[in-house]
Amino acid sequence: xxxxxxxxxxxxxxxxxxxxxxxxxxxxxxxxxxxxxxxxxxxxxxxxxxxxxxxxxxxxxxxxxxxxxxxxxxxxxxxxxxxxxxxxxxxxxx
Numbered sequence: 865x866x867x868x869x870x871x872x873x874x875x876x877x878x879x880x881x882x883x884x885x886x887x888x889x890x891x892x893x894x895x896x897x898x899x900x901x902x903x904x905x906x907x908x909x910x911x912x913x914x915x916x917x918x919x920x921x922x923x924x925x926x927x928x929x930x931x932x933x934x935x936x937x938x939x940x941x942x943x944x945x946x947x948x949x950x951x952x953x954x955x956x957x958x
Contacts, residue, residue, distance in 0.1 A: 927948040928950065931950050931955050931958055932958045934948075935955060941955050941956065
């Protein structure tokens with residue numbers, strides 16, 4: 865019923881009013897599309913950033929596991945630090 869009422873209101877408009885109304889609808893659709901696109905772009909970038917962060921954290925965790933295993937094998941802490949990129953303090957904390 866509301867849609868029908870809206871159609872009737874548009875039909876009663878003068879040509880200038882109708883043009884103004886159609887332009888306002890066009891602007892509204894353009895803004896809505898721009899917002900949707902911006903949201904989607906933001907989501908994609910956020911997901912990509914999250915994946916990269918996860919990969920980096922996984923790599924660090926892998927280096928810690930390797931360092932812990934080297935430490936158990938009695939390998940020199942400084943050597944472990946050079947091989948893994950971890951600090952001596954971090955390796956001592958493992």
